[in-house]
Amino acid sequence: MDTSLAETIDMSSLKSALTTGSLSQQMLSLASSTFRLAATALTRLQQQQQQEQWQTELASLAHLPEYSLQQVSWHDRPDDCWIVLNDKVYNVTKLVDGHPGGMEVMMEQAGRDATLAFRSVGHSIDAIEQVDEFLVGILPEKERMYLRSRK
Ligand code: HEM
Numbered sequence: 811m812d813t814s815l816a817e818t819i820d821m822s823s824l825k826s827a828l829t830t831g832s833l834s835q836q837m838l839s840l841a842s843s844t845f846r847l848a849a850t851a852l853t854r855l856q857q858q859q860q861q862e863q864w865q866t867e868l869a870s871l872a873h874l875p876e877y878s879l880q881q882v883s884w885h886d887r888p889d890d891c892w893i894v895l896n897d898k899v900y901n902v903t904k905l906v907d908g909h910p911g912g913m914e915v916m917m918e919q920a921g922r923d924a925t926l927a928f929r930s931v932g933h934s935i936d937a938i939e940q941v942d943e944f945l946v947g948i949l950p951e952k953e954r955m956y957l958r959s960r961k
Pocket of ligand 1: 893900902905909910911912915916919924927928931932933934935936937938940941944
């Protein structure tokens with residue numbers, strides 16, 4: 811093959827490879843920006859939904875008395891046992907004896923915030939629904955970690 815023809819072919823295939831490469835890079839970068847935008851929008855939407863859910867829950871709890879963590883800590887005996895779950899205060903005295911997970915685990919949490927301990931057990935839906943019957947109050951706003959009002 812004549813050298814100048816070979817050079818022309820190589821140059822044109824190189825040019826096309828480069829053009830195709832940069833085009834696919836641009837498409838990749840566009841796709842990744844779109845994905846990032848969609849992910850950000852989804853996160854915002856989830857945060858907004860979570861806020862709305864908290865607002866609704868807060869409104870339904872407005873009638874409850876507020877008890878501070880210090881007040882809850884005074885109820886740390888088997889015959890007077892309170893715990894905090896998700897910023898809400900529960901008088902679980904009647905559950906202590908009959909708790910399916912045992913009295914000891916319950917007493918380890920007596921008078922304390924038991925949110926993480928309760929969650930880490932992986933209680934059933936039934937157990938989570940049962941919690942409501944022991945509800946007696948809510949933490950004051952400055953001590954809440956989950957149920958915050960919109961600022
Ligand atoms: C109002 C509060 C609570 C209620 C109504 C409750 C209810 C229950 C129920 C119904 C079960 C049987 C298993 C299930 O259905 O998930 C259970 C198991 C258990 N609970 Fe609770 N519980 C409460 C608080 C706690 C707390 C604060 C702890 C502390 C770690 C705890 C630790 C456990 C453990 C270790 C088991 C055994 C899990 C197993 O055997 O797989 N529970 N609870």
